[in-house]
Amino acid sequence: MATVSDRTIGRLSLYRRFLRDLRADGETHIFSHQLAALAGGTAAQVRRDIMAIGYSGSPVRGYDIERLLTSIGQFLDASQTQNVALVGVGNLGRALLAYFVGRHPTLSIVAAFDKDPAKANRVIHGCRCYPVDDLKVIAHEQDIRLGIVAVPAPEAQSVANLLCQAGVRGLLNFAPIRLWVPEHVHVEDIDVTMALEKVAYFARQSEAEREPSE
Amino acid sequence: MATVSDRTIGRLSLYRRFLRDLRADGETHIFSHQLAALAGGTAAQVRRDIMAIGYSGSPVRGYDIERLLTSIGQFLDASQTQNVALVGVGNLGRALLAYFVGRHPTLSIVAAFDKDPAKANRVIHGCRCYPVDDLKVIAHEQDIRLGIVAVPAPEAQSVANLLCQAGVRGLLNFAPIRLWVPEHVHVEDIDVTMALEKVAYFARQSEAEREPSE
DNA sequence: TAGATTGTTAATCGATTAACAATC
DNA sequence: TAGATTGTTAATCGATTAACAATC
Numbered sequence: 001m002a003t004v005s006d007r008t009i010g011r012l013s014l015y016r017r018f019l020r021d022l023r024a025d026g027e028t029h030i031f032s033h034q035l036a037a038l039a040g041g042t043a044a045q046v047r048r049d050i051m052a053i054g055y056s057g058s059p060v061r062g063y064d065i066e067r068l069l070t071s072i073g074q075f076l077d078a079s080q081t082q083n084v085a086l087v088g089v090g091n092l093g094r095a096l097l098a099y100f101v102g103r104h105p106t107l108s109i110v111a112a113f114d115k116d117p118a119k120a121n122r123v124i125h126g127c128r129c130y131p132v133d134d135l136k137v138i139a140h141e142q143d144i145r146l147g148i149v150a151v152p153a154p155e156a157q158s159v160a161n162l163l164c165q166a167g168v169r170g171l172l173n174f175a176p177i178r179l180w181v182p183e184h185v186h187v188e189d190i191d192v193t194m195a196l197e198k199v200a201y202f203a204r205q206s207e208a209e210r211e212p213s214e
Numbered sequence: 215m216a217t218v219s220d221r222t223i224g225r226l227s228l229y230r231r232f233l234r235d236l237r238a239d240g241e242t243h244i245f246s247h248q249l250a251a252l253a254g255g256t257a258a259q260v261r262r263d264i265m266a267i268g269y270s271g272s273p274v275r276g277y278d279i280e281r282l283l284t285s286i287g288q289f290l291d292a293s294q295t296q297n298v299a300l301v302g303v304g305n306l307g308r309a310l311l312a313y314f315v316g317r318h319p320t321l322s323i324v325a326a327f328d329k330d331p332a333k334a335n336r337v338i339h340g341c342r343c344y345p346v347d348d349l350k351v352i353a354h355e356q357d358i359r360l361g362i363v364a365v366p367a368p369e370a371q372s373v374a375n376l377l378c379q380a381g382v383r384g385l386l387n388f389a390p391i392r393l394w395v396p397e398h399v400h401v402e403d404i405d406v407t408m409a410l411e412k413v414a415y416f417a418r419q420s421e422a423e424r425e426p427s428e
Numbered sequence: 429t430a431g432a433t434t435g436t437t438a439a440t441c442g443a444t445t446a447a448c449a450a451t452c
Numbered sequence: 453t454a455g456a457t458t459g460t461t462a463a464t465c466g467a468t469t470a471a472c473a474a475t476c
Contacts, residue, residue: 005442005443006412006416007443008443009411009412009415009416010405010408010412013405013407013408013411013412014405014408017390017407031456031457031458032457032458033457038392039392040392042444042445043457044444044445044446045443045444045445047457047458047459047460048443048444048459048460051458051459051460056458056459057457057458057459058451058452058457058458059450059451059452059455059456059457059458059459060451060452060455060456060457060458061452061457062457062458063458076411076414076415077414078414078418082414082417082418084410090309090312091305091306091308091309091312092305092306092309092313094305095304095305095306095309096406098304098305099306099406100410104407104410106414107410107411107414145417145421146410146413146414146417148410168417169417169418169420169421170413170414170416170417171413172406172409172410172413176231178252178253178254184420184421184423185417185420186413186416186417186419186420187413188409188410188412188413188416190404190406190409191224191227191228192310192313192386192404193227193231193318194224194227194228195386195402195404196298196314196318196321196360196362196386196402197223197227197290197321198220198223198224198227198402199360199384199385199386199400199401199402200290200291200292200296200320200321200360200384201223201290202220202223202384202400202402203296203359203360203382203383203384203399203400204292204296204383205400206383206398206399206400207359207383207398209398219466219467221467222467245432245433245434246433246434247433256468256469257433258468258469258470259467259468259469261433261434261435261436262435262436262467262468265434265435265436270434270435271433271434271435272433272434272475272476273431273432273433273434273435273474273475273476274431274432274433274434274475274476275433275476276433276434277434
């Protein structure tokens with residue numbers, strides 16, 4: 001209903017993780033400024049983000065962690081688990097499987113694909129691997145709606161095409177290229193090279209501030 | 215000199231990769247709208263970004279690719295190669311080594327560290343691995359200014375502390391937590407869970423737009 | 429020259445921040 | 453109640469977009 005910005009979505013995802021940790025520690029309530037300190041924003045921003053999803057806190061006790069988690073879940077998550085396909089079972093792909101499989105309540109990597117026949121039909125970190133040729137069939141069988149592109153750049157576009165043809169509606173792309181996809185498919189890029197170059201740039205900037213050349 | 219936004223820095227990093235590909239294809243000039251189409255922005259934005267680094271194109275021929283690459287390099291890169299330490303040689307760490315070692319002209323992963331003694335003193339993807347205990351010594355020996363945190367979340371903060379004590383000025387963090395570092399250290403986070411949850415959210419949004427419930 | 433593109437300014441847009449009355 | 457926090461509005465900030473004269 002309400003239009004919520006891309007950044008707010010990201011922050012809600014972040015808040016949720018801190019809230020889960022707090023709940024695990026036995027906490028029941030939290031104030032906006034506490035959550036802001038954990039997540040690295042301002043209290044006003046936290047309040048605005050929470051308001052955007054239609055949850056209200058109490059001026060005395062702050063936010064009820066359990067109920068806030070429920071609200072964020074209702075907002076961010078689908079009503080049922082969304083199935084994800086991973087394409088590319090190299091080092092990165094295996095790291096993603098190790099990190100995600102069985103860990104996420106509402107997003108599940110249910111199948112992995114690789115062009116290397118030696119990887120097909122093996123189970124890696126609890127996830128079954130298939131030859132890329134089977135993508136379309138498996139994607140329909142398993143109702144896969146999201147794809148992760150973890151193949152080298154030269155293969156990424158053809159993998160994206162396969163995933164789109166198989167009916168996915170969103171891609172998480174690790175390849176350092178721009179993917180061309182149908183308009184209704186959402187692409188989120190993780191560009192490690194860009195991130196490292198940004199770190200290098202801003203690290204030098206802060207160094208320059210501390211040690212002015214004159 | 216000129217203050218350039220975080221986003222512009224990211225886009226310049228992206229433009230550079232496309233420009234290198236174009237140069238490899240034998241192209242000598244490019245117009246702003248062509249670069250915008252490749253990078254996924256607008257022509258005006260490309261022109262503004264390029265203006266920000268003090269380079270000028272020609273109204274007739276557009277931008278000279280070779281000179282533009284030089285300008286972007288002078289802006290983004292340090293005068294000499296910046297040395298990087300990677301901490302955590304699991305699947306993710308190995309993927310990063312495979313991807314970066316020897317590939318980047320001005321950023322070089324010169325040492326990797328892991329707490330697992332079995333990995334120490336091995337060479338993985340061309341990079342020497344050391345025990346974490348040696349971080350401070352090696353960082354000084356090799357003039358390491360940047361660090362990549364690729365360890366599990368529970369260890370990430372202590373690794374960040376070690377890196378900061380060893381004098382790094384920037385961190386690329388893959389752990390899904392917020393790192394607390396001295397003010398002068400720049401941290402760039404890559405949050406895979408957040409990215410995947412964003413994809414899931416926006417994929418469902420576009421799905422809902424296409425198939426309205428009423 | 430004619431004309432598409434550039435550099436630059438002004439207008440728009442959206443998000444963040446600041447301020448403050450309402451709340452328990 | 454007193455008072456810190458919340459929800460909400462207004463002000464600020466910055467980036468993007470649009471418009472257009474300058475350019476080769």
